[in-house]
Amino acid sequence: MMQLPLMDKRRPYLTVILIQAIYAGMFLLSKAAFNGGMNNFVFIFYRQAFATLFVAPISLAVEWKKAPPLSFLTFCKIFFLSLIGITFSLDLYGIALIYTSATLAAATTNCLPAITFFLAVLLRMEVLKLKTVPGVAKLVGILICIGGAATLAFYNGPQLRLLCHHHIFGHHNSQQIHGHVSSGKTWIKGCFIMLSSNTFFGLWLVLQGFVMKSYPSKLLFTTLQCFLSSIQSFAIAIALERDPHEWVLGWNVRLLAVAYCGIIVTALTYYLQAWVIEMKGPVFLAMSTPLALIFTTIASVFLLCEIITLGRILGGILLIGGLYAVLWGKCTEQKMVDKSCLPTQVDQKVMNSDQIKVMAAKSPSSPMFL
Numbered sequence: 001m002m003q004l005p006l007m008d009k010r011r012p013y014l015t016v017i018l019i020q021a022i023y024a025g026m027f028l029l030s031k032a033a034f035n036g037g038m039n040n041f042v043f044i045f046y047r048q049a050f051a052t053l054f055v056a057p058i059s060l061a062v063e064w065k066k067a068p069p070l071s072f073l074t075f076c077k078i079f080f081l082s083l084i085g086i087t088f089s090l091d092l093y094g095i096a097l098i099y100t101s102a103t104l105a106a107a108t109t110n111c112l113p114a115i116t117f118f119l120a121v122l123l124r125m126e127v128l129k130l131k132t133v134p135g136v137a138k139l140v141g142i143l144i145c146i147g148g149a150a151t152l153a154f155y156n157g158p159q160l161r162l163l164c165h166h167h168i169f170g171h172h173n174s175q176q177i178h179g180h181v182s183s184g185k186t187w188i189k190g191c192f193i194m195l196s197s198n199t200f201f202g203l204w205l206v207l208q209g210f211v212m213k214s215y216p217s218k219l220l221f222t223t224l225q226c227f228l229s230s231i232q233s234f235a236i237a238i239a240l241e242r243d244p245h246e247w248v249l250g251w252n253v254r255l256l257a258v259a260y261c262g263i264i265v266t267a268l269t270y271y272l273q274a275w276v277i278e279m280k281g282p283v284f285l286a287m288s289t290p291l292a293l294i295f296t297t298i299a300s301v302f303l304l305c306e307i308i309t310l311g312r313i314l315g316g317i318l319l320i321g322g323l324y325a326v327l328w329g330k331c332t333e334q335k336m337v338d339k340s341c342l343p344t345q346v347d348q349k350v351m352n353s354d355q356i357k358v359m360a361a362k363s364p365s366s367p368m369f370l
Contacts, residue, residue: 083229110289
C-alpha cells in the first residue's frame with residue numbers, strides 16, 4: 001500500500017526520462033538514415049505522412065463529433081502555421097543534420113526556450129523587465145545561449161576519441177565523420193541552419209496559441225497540421241528529388257527511422273508531454289531537455305562513431321546554462337505575479353463573504369467553496 005504513492009511521485013520523473021530518450025532516438029535514427037544516403041526532403045515527407053496516418057483515426061474517433069466548425073480564415077492560419085513551424089523547420093533540420101551531427105541537433109534544442117522567449121518579446125507577448133532580477137536572468141540566459149551557439153559553430157578544440165570499430169547501422173563513413181571536424185565552412189553552415197530551424201519552431205510555438213483560440217480541438221488541430229505539412233513537404237520533395245529509387249524505403253534503417261519519427265515521436269511524445277505538463281507544468285518538462293543531449297552524445301559516440309570535440313562539450317554546457325537561466329527567470333517572475341495577485345483575491349473574498357455564505361446555505365458543499 002505504501003509503494004503506490006511513491007510510484008505515483010516517481011511517474012512524472014520516469015516519464016520525462018522516457019520522453020528525452022525518445023528524442024535522442026529521433027536524432028540518432030535520423031542521422032543514421034541520412035548517413036545511409038536517404039534524401040532528407042523525402043524523409044520529412046514520409047515522416048509526416050506516417051504521423052498523419054497514425055494520428056488521424058484517433059483524432060476523428062475522439063473529437064470529430066464535438067469539433068468546432070473550421071472557417072476558411074482559420075484553415076489558412078493553420079496552413080501557414082504548418083508551413084513555417086513543421087515543413088520549413090523539419091526540412092532545415094534535415095539539411096543541418098547532414099552537415100553536422102546528432103549531438104549538435106540535441107544540443108541546440110536547449111536554446112529553444114530562449115529563442116521562443118525572444119520571439120515573444122518581439123511580438124509583444126512577453127515583457128523583458130531589466131530592472132528586476134528575473135528579467136536580468138532571462139536576458140543573461142539569452143546571451144549565454146548565443147555564446148553557446150557561437151562556441152558550437154566556431155570552436156572545435158581537442159578531439160575526444162573513443163573506441164568505435166563498428167557502426168551499428170552499417171553505414172560507417174569515416175571520411176564523412178572526419179569532414180565534420182575538418183570542414184569548418186560546412187560545420188558553421190550546418191550550425192546556422194540548425195538555429196534557423198529552431199527559430200521557425202519557436203515561432204510556431206508562439207503563434208500556436210493565437211490559432212488554437214479559434215480552433216481549440218487539440219487532436220484535430222495536430223492532425224490537420226500533420227496532413228498539411230505532408231502535402232507541403234511532398235511538393236518540396238518531388239520538386240527537388242525526381243529519382244524513383246530515392247523514394248523506396250525497404251526493410252532497412254530508412255523505414256525504421258521514418259516509422260519511429262512519425263509514430264513514436266509525433267504520437268506518443270505528444271500524449272506523454274501533455275500528461276507531464278498537466279501533472280508538473282511546462283517548466284518541469286523544459287528542464288529535462290538536457291537529458292536528450294546526454295543520451296544522444298553517449299549513444300552517437302558508440303553507435304554512430306561520431307567524434308566529440310571540446311568545443312561541442314563547452315557549447316552544450318553553455319546552452320544548458322542559458323536554458324536554466326531563462327527558465328529560472330520565467331518561473332521566479334510568475335511566482336512574483338502570483339503573490340501580487342493574492343491580496344486582491346483575499347479582498348474580493350472578504351467583500352463577497354456574505355454572498356458566499358448565502359450561496360453555501362442554498363447549495364451543498366462543493367470544491368468551488370473549499
